Amino acid sequence: MEHILSAGFEKLLNIGISLSSVQNLDELLDMILSEAQFLTNADSGSIYLVNGDTLIFKTSRSNTYFKKWGEAKTKQVFKSFEIPITKESIAGYVTITGKTLNIPDVSKIPAEAEYKHNTNFDIKYGYHTISTLVTPMMKHDGTIIGVLQLINSQEADKVVPFHKEHERIIMSISSQAAVSIVNVQLTEQLKSSYLDTIFRLSAAAEYRDKETANHIKRVSYYARMLAEKLGMDKEKCELIYWATPMHDIGKLGIPDAILQKPGLLTDEERKIMQYHTVIGAMILKGASSEVLAISRLISLSHHEKFDGTGYPQGIKGEKIPLEGRIVAIADVYDALSCKRCYKDAFPEEKVLSILKESSEKHFDPDLLKIFLDNMSSVNEIKDKYADTEKDFENIRNIESIKINELQG
Amino acid sequence: MEHILSAGFEKLLNIGISLSSVQNLDELLDMILSEAQFLTNADSGSIYLVNGDTLIFKTSRSNTYFKKWGEAKTKQVFKSFEIPITKESIAGYVTITGKTLNIPDVSKIPAEAEYKHNTNFDIKYGYHTISTLVTPMMKHDGTIIGVLQLINSQEADKVVPFHKEHERIIMSISSQAAVSIVNVQLTEQLKSSYLDTIFRLSAAAEYRDKETANHIKRVSYYARMLAEKLGMDKEKCELIYWATPMHDIGKLGIPDAILQKPGLLTDEERKIMQYHTVIGAMILKGASSEVLAISRLISLSHHEKFDGTGYPQGIKGEKIPLEGRIVAIADVYDALSCKRCYKDAFPEEKVLSILKESSEKHFDPDLLKIFLDNMSSVNEIKDKYADTEKDFENIRNIESIKINELQG
Numbered sequence: 001m002e003h004i005l006s007a008g009f010e011k012l013l014n015i016g017i018s019l020s021s022v023q024n025l026d027e028l029l030d031m032i033l034s035e036a037q038f039l040t041n042a043d044s045g046s047i048y049l050v051n052g053d054t055l056i057f058k059t060s061r062s063n064t065y066f067k068k069w070g071e072a073k074t075k076q077v078f079k080s081f082e083i084p085i086t087k088e089s090i091a092g093y094v095t096i097t098g099k100t101l102n103i104p105d106v107s108k109i110p111a112e113a114e115y116k117h118n119t120n121f122d123i124k125y126g127y128h129t130i131s132t133l134v135t136p137m138m139k140h141d142g143t144i145i146g147v148l149q150l151i152n153s154q155e156a157d158k159v160v161p162f163h164k165e166h167e168r169i170i171m172s173i174s175s176q177a178a179v180s181i182v183n184v185q186l187t188e189q190l191k192s193s194y195l196d197t198i199f200r201l202s203a204a205a206e207y208r209d210k211e212t213a214n215h216i217k218r219v220s221y222y223a224r225m226l227a228e229k230l231g232m233d234k235e236k237c238e239l240i241y242w243a244t245p246m247h248d249i250g251k252l253g254i255p256d257a258i259l260q261k262p263g264l265l266t267d268e269e270r271k272i273m274q275y276h277t278v279i280g281a282m283i284l285k286g287a288s289s290e291v292l293a294i295s296r297l298i299s300l301s302h303h304e305k306f307d308g309t310g311y312p313q314g315i316k317g318e319k320i321p322l323e324g325r326i327v328a329i330a331d332v333y334d335a336l337s338c339k340r341c342y343k344d345a346f347p348e349e350k351v352l353s354i355l356k357e358s359s360e361k362h363f364d365p366d367l368l369k370i371f372l373d374n375m376s377s378v379n380e381i382k383d384k385y386a387d388t389e390k391d392f393e394n395i396r397n398i399e400s401i402k403i404n405e406l407q408g
Numbered sequence: 409m410e411h412i413l414s415a416g417f418e419k420l421l422n423i424g425i426s427l428s429s430v431q432n433l434d435e436l437l438d439m440i441l442s443e444a445q446f447l448t449n450a451d452s453g454s455i456y457l458v459n460g461d462t463l464i465f466k467t468s469r470s471n472t473y474f475k476k477w478g479e480a481k482t483k484q485v486f487k488s489f490e491i492p493i494t495k496e497s498i499a500g501y502v503t504i505t506g507k508t509l510n511i512p513d514v515s516k517i518p519a520e521a522e523y524k525h526n527t528n529f530d531i532k533y534g535y536h537t538i539s540t541l542v543t544p545m546m547k548h549d550g551t552i553i554g555v556l557q558l559i560n561s562q563e564a565d566k567v568v569p570f571h572k573e574h575e576r577i578i579m580s581i582s583s584q585a586a587v588s589i590v591n592v593q594l595t596e597q598l599k600s601s602y603l604d605t606i607f608r609l610s611a612a613a614e615y616r617d618k619e620t621a622n623h624i625k626r627v628s629y630y631a632r633m634l635a636e637k638l639g640m641d642k643e644k645c646e647l648i649y650w651a652t653p654m655h656d657i658g659k660l661g662i663p664d665a666i667l668q669k670p671g672l673l674t675d676e677e678r679k680i681m682q683y684h685t686v687i688g689a690m691i692l693k694g695a696s697s698e699v700l701a702i703s704r705l706i707s708l709s710h711h712e713k714f715d716g717t718g719y720p721q722g723i724k725g726e727k728i729p730l731e732g733r734i735v736a737i738a739d740v741y742d743a744l745s746c747k748r749c750y751k752d753a754f755p756e757e758k759v760l761s762i763l764k765e766s767s768e769k770h771f772d773p774d775l776l777k778i779f780l781d782n783m784s785s786v787n788e789i790k791d792k793y794a795d796t797e798k799d800f801e802n803i804r805n806i807e808s809i810k811i812n813e814l815q816g
Contacts, residue, residue, distance in 0.1 A: 249609065284608065
């Protein structure tokens with residue numbers, strides 16, 4: 001037994017460190033489970049997280065099924081499971097009571113036990129569950145956020161009960177895991193609030209220009225897609241996605257009389273209108289955040305043209321920041337392909353021919369080629385975030401707003 | 409020795425868990441240091457973090473000085489220190505080489521060693537450093553983010569060298585600490601970017617109404633101060649602080665012709681103008697984020713009056729959400745006490761008498777009393793975020809913007 005404890009000691013320290021360095025929930029859960037499986041020599045295992053009054057299978061690993069189905073399919077099959085939290089199931093019992101269950105043989109659970117082994121799964125997939133070790137994942141304050149279940153500990157190719165020492169190791173991993181999971185969830189929540197705030201405030205600002213909230217979304221998704229297809233790293237693609245919604249924020253500095261003028265602008269008015277790029281960069285200037293720094297670049301450069309005939313600086317080619325060249329394509333494509341209050345959507349054929357004609361003139365030809373080579377992704381985004389008639393209803397039509405519904 | 413290892417085992421597991429649950433950097437560093445001190449029976453200790461080419465003392469603990477000066481003063485005194493990262497200092501040597509130094513007696517460091525003990529500190533504060541244990545705090549990828557230094561291990565009231573076992577324990581704590589520190593720093597960066605984004609976009613939206621960016625800041629700080637003095641929990645105060653900047657975001661839906669009209673509005677125009685509260689709530693509606701939910705409440709209710717004569721709903725008393733009652737005071741106080749483009753700042757006496765007259769009519773009398781009881785905090789905020797003449801320069805004065813400076 002001594003070697004288990006001693007190996008466990010080193011391992012636990014490293015797990016604590018590793019866990020807290022993972023920032024993605026799925027990766028984190030897989031790592032926790034994989035370590036737990038390794039330390040207990042378990043054939044299979046699952047992590048369930050509490051969601052209201054159900055437990056959701058978040059990740060599963062199984063040597064047997066990995067061999068039989070491969071890793072991807074196994075995870076897919078198991079991921080869809082969800083069980084109610086009641087004392088009748090083993091995982092539910094552990095969630096409710098906070099007790100660890102170390103069951104040597106699930107077929108010999110005493111009849112008087114409150115829980116029983118659900119055989120549906122074994123029957124459906126031809127698995128033979130014998131021993132199982134199930135521990136709650138508990139936060140500092142005692143809240144149980146999920147359950148770690150290990151199945152069929154192996155010794156010399158035979159299924160054996162989990163050792164007493166395994167209990168201690170797994171309980172320790174579970175509480176470390178709980179903290180890391182909560183941390184990652186908090187960070188994910190924070191990020192999603194941040195992104196939601198950017199989209200809402202940017203969309204609200206665009207509203208004066210009669211753009212819909214979906215316009216902002218489509219342009220941002222097109223930009224991210226282009227960045228991905230260009231092979232930019234994942235983090236940079238996310239930054240571009242977050243930064244793009246703010247590309248027109250400088251329009252807040254343009255008076256209604258110009259921004260909303262029907263018909264052609266005078267030279268003087270056009271000059272002022274073009275300054276939205278510069279005003280946007282002013283608003284975003286001097287921020288320490290990477291998102292805002294990229295947003296500033298995009299604001300300043302998304303109306304530059306590849307041949308140097310754009311504004312505000314008239315820079316050309318690769319002098320125009322890559323992010324600006326990306327958003328230029330995304331923004332113009334959206335303007336052409338979607339309905340605006342002053343025009344209908346152009347047919348796809350016409351849109352593509354306008355874009356192609358503008359290659360090397362308005363657009364970076366390499367980027368444009370990538371964009372056009374990925375029209376199926378483009379169309380997917382376009383359809384997913386299509387404007388409805390309702391989006392065009394003016395929110396200035398204020399009488400129709402039901403104030404009661406806003407009180408929440 | 410066995411008991412050290414065994415105590416260390418349990419402790420280390422718990423430390424790993426505790427560390428990853430702390431979300432505030434100062435608290436985290438203090439906890440790391442306190443545990444390290446406890447496990448090695450050290451009289452004193454410091455944590456330094458790498459900042460460019462210097463090491464900054466981030467936190468210190470010392471039984472000797474805590475007794476002599478108390479905890480607060482000790483931390484204050486030590487916090488101001490900063491040393492260059494060179495091999496000549498012990499901490500610098502550890503930072504550069506990544507080696508742990510366990511020095512039994514600093515007065516006996518061999519002359520050929522690259523580092524030496526800097527006696528300035530001992531001389532200045534009358535301390536007598538003998539033994540020291542200094543370990544690097546290293547991330548997974550090998551980057552050293554700081555150094556943990558322990559001084560004068562005690563045994564039976566005598567200073568003794570640190571044990572070999574202490575080295576192992578402290579190295580392990582240090583690497584757990586490094587991960588936790590980096591996590592907390594990342595979260596703090598994310599939060600500060602988020603907050604910066606809210607303030608910038610909100611300020612930009614207010615710009616159409618000729619409000620300065622500082623107006624948004626002052627109102628948000630007043631609101632947080634009131635929430636704090638009311639005794640709301642820290643997290644709620646922060647939420648109010650984050651949510652307040654967006655209280656007028658609905659003005660994006662009000663046309664320039666009304667928003668910027670000089671002189672009095674017609675009844676119809678006033679009705680439209682008042683709808684900025686409702687439009688704001690529409691923009692913020694349905695968000696899952698707590699910040700935006702509170703912001704929506706504030707937007708909808710910050711023009712309600714305590715006697716029910718406000719808008720848009722004309723609700724009264726405690727039917728008006730507390731957050732709205734708070735921002736009402738903050739917003740009106742700021743309008744009265746600061747210069748606007750259409751009016752000068754009122755003298756403090758006049759501001760206070762207007763507020764007092766409005767108690768129970770416009771404002772919640774209990775909240776107003778708290779506000780008025782804390783005029784020193786109010787004035788501090790007012791002075792810190794005072795508008796300068798430059799803030800009133802119109803950014804529409806676009807010719808003066810230097811585009812080159814925006815390219816960054």
